[in-house]
Amino acid sequence: MSAGFLGFMTEGISTALAFRHLEGGPRVRAIQRHGWVQVASTVCIALGFLVIYTNKANNGKQHFTSLHGKVGNINTWLAVATPVGGIFSFRKLGLITCLPEPWHPFIKWLHRCLGLLTWMLALVTVQLVLPHKAIMQVGRIW
Template identity: 30%
Template sequence: MDNSVSPMPEAPLAMMEVEKTPSSTPMHDCPPPPDKRYDDDEKSTWQCGSWCEYIFVVVTSSILLLSAIVMTVFWVIFYRQGYSLEDPGKEFNFHPTLMIAGYITFAGFSVLLYRICRCCSNLIVKLCHTFFHACAIPCIVLGFLAVFDSKNQTATPHFYSLHSWLGLICMGLFAFQFVIGFFSFLVLLCCENATYKFRSTMVPIHASVGVATFMLAIGAAITGFTEKALNDIGRDTYSTMVEEGIIINSIAIILIALGILVPFAVRRTNSPASFKVYVTETI
C-alpha cells in the first residue's frame, strides 16, 4: 500500500500563473470609465445635518426674498401714497418697488434655483435661471426710467449720490452677466463637445460675478432706503423711531439677512450641490 501524498494538481498553479501574468492589452487601449456625475460622488452623500441645513437655508431665503418685495409694496402704499405716473413723487415709488423685485427677488430666486431644483436636469435649471433673470430685466429698466423721469420733472440732479453710483455699476454688471451667461451656457450648447472646457472654466467666474452683483444690489438698495428716509422723513423725525422709519429699517435688515444667506447657500463648499454648480458642467 502506497502512503505517499499525491502531488498538487498543476492546473490551479497554471491558473495562478495566468492571473499573475500582466494583461496583453495596454491600459491606454482600454475604454475610459463612465463619467461620474456629482451625485455619484461619495462626498456628496446627504446626511441628516445636510438636509436640515438645506431646508433651513432654502426656506428661510425664499421667505426673505418674498418678504423684501412685500414689505416694499406695503411701505409705498401705506407711507408713500402709492403709485401714479402723473405725480412725480408717486412715480418715484415705482423705482424702489421694481428694483427690489428685479435685483433682489427675481435675481435671488434665480441663484437659489441651483439649490431648489435638485431633481431637475441641468438644462431645465439653466432655462429657469435664465427666465428669472429675464423677468428681472424689465423691472430694472422700468425702475430706472421711473426715477429718471421723476427727477426730470422736479429738476433734481442725477447721479451724484453713492446710491446712484452703486446702482449704475450694478446695472452694468447685471447686463454684462446676463449677456455672457446667455452666450456661454445656452448659445454654445450648439457646439457642446467643442465648448465643454470653455463652459467649465466659465462656471465659477459666472457664479462669482453673479453673487457679487447680488451683494452690490443689496448695498445699493440699503443706501437708497437710507437716503429716502433722511430726505423725506427728515433726520429729526427719523431719529424718534417713527413707524415709517421702523419699516424702512426692517426692509434693510431683510436685505442684510439675504446678503448672508444667499451667498452662504451658493458658496457652501461641503454642500452636495456645490459639485454641480462649480465643478462640473455637464451640458
Template identity: 25%
Template sequence: MSTEGTKGSPSGITIGFSILTHFLLVAPVIYILVLAFSNYHFFSWHPICMSIGVGLLVTEAVFSVSGEAYIASKLPRRSRVTIHWILHTIGLSIIGIGFIIIIVNKVNHNKAHFATTHAQLGLVTIILSFLTASFGILANNTVWIYPRVRPVLVKVAHACGGIGILVLLLATLINGTYSHWWPGTETGRDLVFASLFFAGFLILVKPILGTFSRCRVVFGPPSSET
C-alpha cells in the same frame, strides 16, 4: 424618462432652509411695497420695481439654479438653468423700468442725476448686472467659443460675476432704504437690512463654495497621474 441631473426627495432641513430663505426675502419686499403704496406718487414705482426685481426675481434666479430652492431641487440641472435665465430676464427688465422711472423723476423735478451714493452705486450695479447677464448667454452657449476657450473658464467667470452682482444689488436695495425717501420707521429699516443680509448669505453659501471648488480645480496644480 431620463432622470439625469435630478435629486432625490429633499430632506426636512432642505425644505426648512428654503422656507426660511424665502421668508427673509418676501417679508422685507412686502414691507417696502406697503410703504411705497401708502405714500404713493410717481417716484414710488422706483422702489416698487427695484424691490420686486432684486428682492424676489434676481435672488430667486440664483437660489433656483443652485438647487436649494424647494421646487427647483426636484428639477434637472438644465431646467434649473432655464428658470435661472428666465427669472433674470424678467428681474432685470423690471430693474431697468425702475431705473428709467428715477431718471424721468429727476428730469421732472429738475434734479441732478447720480448725485448721491445710492444713485452712483445703483448706476454701476445696473451696468455690471447687464454685462454679467450678457456674459451668461455665452456661459450657456459655450459651444460658440469651444475649443478656443475652455467652457469651465467661462462658467467660473460667470459664477464669480453673478455672486458679486447679487451682493451689489442687495447692497444697493438696502442703501436705498437709508435715503430721504424712506417713510418707514428706523426699526423697520433695520429689520429690512437684517432680513436681506441674511437671505443673501443663505442664497450665496452654496454658489460661493461651488465656485471656490471649481477655481481650485481650474487654477490649481495639475493632478499627478499614477
C-alpha cells in the same frame, strides 16, 4: 428695482444653486428656469431704472450724485452684464461655440462670480438709500 434685485434675482440664484448637481435633461430644464427668472429680474431692474432716471430728468435734477445713486449705477450695469454672461454660458443656446474652447470654463466662472457680486452689491445699494428723506417719510406714515 427692489422687486428685480431682491425678489426675482434671489429666486433665480436659488434655482442656480439647485442645478449644481444635476446632469443631462433635468439640468437643461433647470437652467432654462433659472434663465427665465433672471430675465424677469432684468426687466424689473430696467423698468425701475427707467422710472427713476425719467423722474429725475423731468424734475431737472442731477443724476448719480448720492452714494446710493453711484453704487446703484454700477449695480445696474452689472445686472445687464451678468445675464449676457449667462446666455453665453448656456451651451444649448450655442453662442459659447463662437468663442475658443479654452475660454469656456472662464466664461462660466465669470458668470457665477458676476452673479453673486451683482446680488451682494444690491444688498449694499438698498441699505445705502434707507436714510433718504423719502424713505423716512414712509417710515413716519407707518
